[in-house]
Amino acid sequence: MWNRLFIVFSVIMLITGCGNPVSDEDRDYLTLGTGIGHGKVTGAGETFAIPSGSDGVLIHWALESRNDIGRGLFLAMLIEQKTGDQWIERRLYEYTPIPDTEVYFLIDSFYHQFGTGTFRATAISGIRKVAYRQYTVTIE
Secondary structure, three states: OOHHHHHHHHHHHHOOOOOOOOOOHHEEEEEEEEEEEEOOOEEOOOEEOOOOOOOOOEEEEEEEOOOOOOOOOEEEEEEEEEEEEEEEEEEEEEOOOOOEEEEEEOEEEEEEEEOOOOHHHHHHOOOOEEEEEEEEEEEO
């Protein structure tokens, strides 16, 4: 009987994909949006438009991490632009470290003034790349 249960359990695990041990709780998320309200990023999306007559667009971000990203660690947002099949660094925005505090959620913003195209924002804490999000910028 136990042998049969073990075989059934093994078959179920193989069919359902037991090879993915990472749950949603184990992932880091970077959300980009057009505003901030009630402690979260609003207008979340992956396409942003530079207003006519402007040199850029303000992009807000929220970072949720399973690991502590505070305690005085270096905090930055790396912006890269896709050119052909390569990612070219455009700017590294540095943020004030949060001393002596455990932090698992941050909200801030950066001013995108690198023209149009496909970009990638990568959140960095200490020396670890925490999460990234690809986004597109157009002209309004």
